[in-house]
Amino acid sequence: MAFKGYDQLNDMQLDVLRELGNIGAGNAATSLSSMLNRPVSITVPTVRILNIKGVTTELGGPENLIIGLLLTLEGDVTGMIMFLMQQDFAKMILQGLLGTDIEDVTNLDAMGHSALLEISNIMAASYVNAISQMTNLRINVSVPDISVDMAGAILSVPAIYFANISDEIIFIEDRFESNNESGISHVLLIPEVESLEKILSNLGIDL
């Protein structure tokens, strides 16, 4: 094996992953605009490699209430993709999709849940298609699942999953803007090490 974890990636390899994150975020903004039927723009996303503590801090601390959406990747690339929405972002999406103002995200009805699940499907496809098209790798995305809870509790799941892969993780911050409203969503990309090797080598990057 060429490397053991994300912590051993060099600057050039990291730049490539950042670029994949940028393209995915651009695709996601386009998909969101067509879902919400109004322009959605995205400020330049930031892509960083962080450990779980860093991710928790960026999400507003362990007890901050957020919406976590988890999907698994299968096919040539295996791993996970996770969306972590701040409450304001989820409210903006639900207002746009369903036309209802949500006061309390811990008390979503079935319609609210399925709307957010659908958004995570579309956003996951935006990221995954970016990787797929550039690498010629076939990637299938599982059905999503949702949890509205403390950031630390939600993050325990990817933390457990990648404990055997790496101490660090690809963390993307997207700030979406629409009709003078803005909301922040984060994405965790967690390809397994062999999959990460495939992605980089199919892009012609030396390992």
Place this chain on the structure above:
Amino acid sequence: MSKNIVVGISELAVAQVPDILVTYALGSCVGICLYDRVARVGGLSHILLPSSKASVRNMDKLKFADTAIPELVRQMEMSGADRNRLVAKIAGGAKMFAAISTSSIVNIGQRNVAATREVLEELRIPIVGEDVGADYGRTMYFYTEDGRVRIHSASRGEWIW
């Protein structure tokens, strides 16, 4: 004056009366509180995975139930606790995403709780209280003055045991 001592993921800490040990937002992880009522020494470990034996990246022994709990006992003995007097309270091990069936994380909360019970049984430390499973996160406060635990949750309020 008591102070809060925060225990992060894959960390542990030992405290003396009157300090309070806190671990935030346990999801599928398990928080293990050990208490010696006579010495009034408490310890808290926040484990991520059940067993160091199944892991290829097992350098950090505080990450696993089978290696972190014996280490917690060792450090508590250094602070004056007697292992024969220790009792345990455990919390966490939730299933945060029920629909996800990836083998390494399926039922991981349950497996963390099972491994914790097994290790405590081997060490002959009785479990005197627990709040495990279900599908929500828990913050755990452990008071060294009397061994009580307070759980805080995002949408279900707080309770003490």
